[in-house]
Amino acid sequence: MRNFMAALVAAFVAILPVSATEVTLYNLNGEEITVSSGEAERLRRDGWYYFDEIYTVVYSEDGRSVNALTNRLDEWKNAGWYENMSDVRTTLYSEDGRSITVWNAEVKAYLAVGWYRTPEEVHTTLYSEDGREISVWNAEVEAYLAVGWYRNPEEVQTVLYNENGEEKAVWNAEVEAYLAAGWLRSRPGIDPSRPMLALTFDDGPGPYTDRILDCLAQNNAKATFFVVGNRLGRYGAQLKREAELGMEIGNHSWSHASLTNLGDSALASQINDTNTKALETAGVCPTVMxxxxGSHNAAVRSAAGMPVILWSIDTLDWKTRNADATYKAVIDKAKDGDIILMHDIHESTAAAVERIVPELVRRGFQLVTVSELGQYRAGGLTAGKAYSSVR
Ligand SMILES: [Zn+2]
Structure with missing residues (x-):
């Protein structure tokens, strides 16, 4: 009987896996030892540990991984290793909607061959004439444009006016309904079949801006003011008044920098900071740039994100500082569709404007903003495109 019991115990022990009774332990010198579980209990009181108690896996940005002693983790981190694999992996996106996760060290190589860091960069928002929006992969854009989607909301909207001269941008699909309800395609008093031109004023606002605004308002005339961002704090009241009188606000950079010499981020700040400041100061965002x-290139036109407006008549008012010369420069040459360049920071220009505006009106010109000129003469201006006149 005793032999039978011994055999039974031996058989029972035999079917237990060997590993269940053996344990591998590690010490802080990186040595390991495999012992029975009973022995392990004793060793664990003597500087030996289970793996997970003293090791942490760390990852490098080029895809290596190492078991690092947990109590020395700071040294590994200082040397550029990371505890979370997600810290050394980056997800990139392609223009046709694929995504891929790569080691950080590989990111540059992937960016160079058409992968992007954010889904936004590979998506484009498109607009329909009835006011729908859709976000598609860049690779699909051409196909969508071919079937009646557009890149800019402006392309699918039309500005209409009511009897009070209030403006409203409506979806093209709604235009007929608005016209039937008494809205007009042009500002009251404007007849698109008659001559019109756009006066533009750069480098302000300034101390003579109010004089020019007074004159424009008295003659029911509109103009476009290309403002310099860093003047909007000091001349905020003038900017507000320009907006209230229905003048168009244009962006003339933050500090009057020559934009073609700037890097991408400096260029973007010159434009965006001015937009932001105008919005904060007068609640209007510039619509033209x-x-x-007049110095521009593809990078400038793209960063503008608005129609880029040059001129067809340069009065050289900044150079002559002579009201007679400025008056003559405009009156001798003005014709339908012109964009006329002046600067509202000179007293001589304000004096010239007080004669120019009534004389142009007397000669039958309608004085409109640049965007109105674009609307009446070309069905609208396009962002990123440069105009020196619109006829
Ligand atoms: Zn200027």
């Missing part, structure tokens, strides 16, 4: 010195 004129680069200082």
């Amino acid at each position: 004129r680069p200082p010195y």
Whole structure:
């Protein structure tokens, strides 16, 4: 009987896996030892540990991984290793909607061959004439444009006016309904079949802006003011008045920099900071952009995100500082569709405007903003495109 019991115990022990009774332990010198579980209990009181108690896996940005002693984790982190694999992996996106997760060290190489860091960069928002929006992969854009979607909301909207001269941008699909309800395609008093031109004023606002605004308002005339961002704090009241009188606000950069010499981020700040400041100051965002010195290239036109407005008549008012010369420069040459360049920071220009505006009106010109000129003469202006006149 005793033999039978011994055999039974032996058989029972035999079917237990060997590993269940063996344990591997580690010490802080990186040595390991495999012992029975009973022995392990004793060793664990003597500087030996289970793996997970003293090791942490760390990852490098080029895809390596190492078991690091947990009590020395700070040293590993200082040397550029990371505890979370997600810290060394980056998800990238392609223009046709694929995504891929790569080691950080590989990111540059992937960006160079058409992958992008954010889904936003590979998506484009498109608009329909009835006011719908859709976000599609960049690779699909051309196909969508071919079937009646558009890149800019402006392309699918039309500005209409009511009897009080209030403006409203409506979806193209709604235009007929608005016209039937008494809305007009042009500002009251404006007849698109008659001559019109756009007076533009750069480099302000300034101390003579109010004089020019008074004159424009008295003659029921509109103009476009290309403002310099860093003047909007000091001349905020003038900017507000420009907006209240229905003048168009244009962006003339933050500090009158020559934009073609700037890097991408400096260029973006010159434009965006001015937009932001105008919005904060007068609640209006510039709708058109004129680069200082008229100096532009593809990068500037793209960063503008608005129609880029040059001029067809340069009065050289900044150079002559002579009201007679400025008056003559305009009156001798003005014709339908012109965009006329002046600067509202000179007293001589304000004096010239007080004669120019009534004389142009007397000659039958309608004085409109640049965007109105674009609307009446070309069905609207396009962002990123440069105009020196619209006929
Ligand atoms: Zn300027």
